[in-house]
Amino acid sequence: MVDLVTLGLILVPVLAVVAVVFFVLWLLLRRRYRTMLADLNASARERIDLEMLVAEQGGRLRIIRELHDLTLHRVSSLVSDAEGARLAGERNPQAAVRGAIGMGETARAMLADMRRVSTLVRDSEADMLPQPTLRSTRDLFKLMRDAGLSVVFEESGAPYDLAPAAELAVYRILQEALTNALKYGGDGTTARVGFTWTAQGLQVRVDDDGFRNAAARRGLDPNTSTGYTVEDDLRTLTQEIVGPGIEEMRERTELFGGVFSASQTAGVGFSVAAVFPALKHHNGVHGVDLTRGGSR
Template identity: 50%
Template sequence: MTPLAIAVAAVLLTAAVVFAVLWLVERARRQRVQEAREEREWDRIDRELEVAEQAGRFRIIGELGDVAVASVSRVVSQAEGMRYAASSDPEAATRSAAALETTARDALADLRRLQNAAAEGERDSAPAPSLHSAGDLFRVMREAGLEVTSTETGERYDLRQGAELVVFRILQTSLGNALDHGGPGTRATVGFAWTADGLHVTVEDDGIRAAARRAGLDRDGVDKATAYSAEDDLRAVTEFVEGPDLNELRDRVALYGGVLNARSVPGVGFSLSVVFPALRHHNGVHGVPLR
């Protein structure tokens, strides 16, 4: 090998080494930039989730505050009535005192819920919605394209105002999510089971199958398009489903002693179940006040 060839080879080798070093440096720089960009994106997502969570908590606090104010107002009204009755009818005053005690305990329960919600973490001027508003909610959702049906078993009993509000929010959020994720034509079934053991509310939808139906598939085609595996079933049973809306619902339900379970149903859609056990007397669902 001639000296010239050796020199050329050395130059080429040096150039290759320099090029490789520069390439590695540039690659490392781009990777750092990408990692920094991803980190900023995750920080942004975390901030948005935190803001959404706080906004949900503020809504809960605002609504609980409205309920507490209404409860205290009833205490004041009953106290005034008892004062007037005491001078003319002692027995009526005694009955009023018993009613006042019950109302005061209810007000205390509402105030404690408000305190708990504030400690852990837009208020409408319109009257708080209740179960009587469920029919209007179903009508609005049907007009938006959601096929809503409801079933009810057992004998319905009275709920406290705050508990009714929680149940309404369960329906509102669940049906709204069913329409958002499943799209028009999604079928949603709402179930109420009133028993001596408590109140059980369920909302189930077939958003996955609805997407296949919108594609124009027949029954067999829908079944094939929504096929799933045993692994999908296992994942659905074991995964913990969360999100800003669901986390807010969990907070609301927990304030009334309830338990919320949410899961995807492979090949079908989504299922949400909320139970308010009768044994948890502080939940306000059964008229037993928080002590």
């Protein structure tokens, strides 16, 4: 009986301590759960806000496109009316006056549409999130490194300021190339990013070793066996790399007068290059320096 009493005196404090420990752990888990739930709710709200913003911007873009098409049609009509007024004026001055009145009405309608487009653009710019620039590439590299991609950056030539739209195009191309390198190469892939500045242009290149890294992840020696065959070499030489991301990078490059290429080196990885011969003064239409004195 004494032994049972002694055992009870020992077990009661132990059980009390265990109960306290479990209670503390339950409180910590409950707090963590609430924090995670709050984060999920915040992420859901941000996602909904972004979806609404995208939908709103898409609606505005459709309106702008429609007004743009209508304005082009009216410009075409205005040119035809002007030519008709010129020909009529040689024979009947009154017909030329009537033509001028009609052209004035068409021009006023065009001006009203252009003002509507300008208002929509200003509203869209006010609602848009801040766009990244080339200075944001450091944050992009850090983000990719944190995700498992080893980024090596090399730059040559003298950098200069670019138009915001051009900087955004270069940044998006770089972002897509690095994302693909991490997606297909996996954790541990190395991506070498090169910026080569010329007098008027910029060359951007991204080379990764995704194939070699994938072989190493499978336990193979990347220096002796990367797991590719002669067929892989033939595909590298004959097949063009395609995909939504590739096409988007190509379109961004060509928009600023550049040439885009994407290739793969069997047993090594992928290479992406965007060469902009006249990016310094390119505005998406031409690469002519329109600044005074020919300098920025």
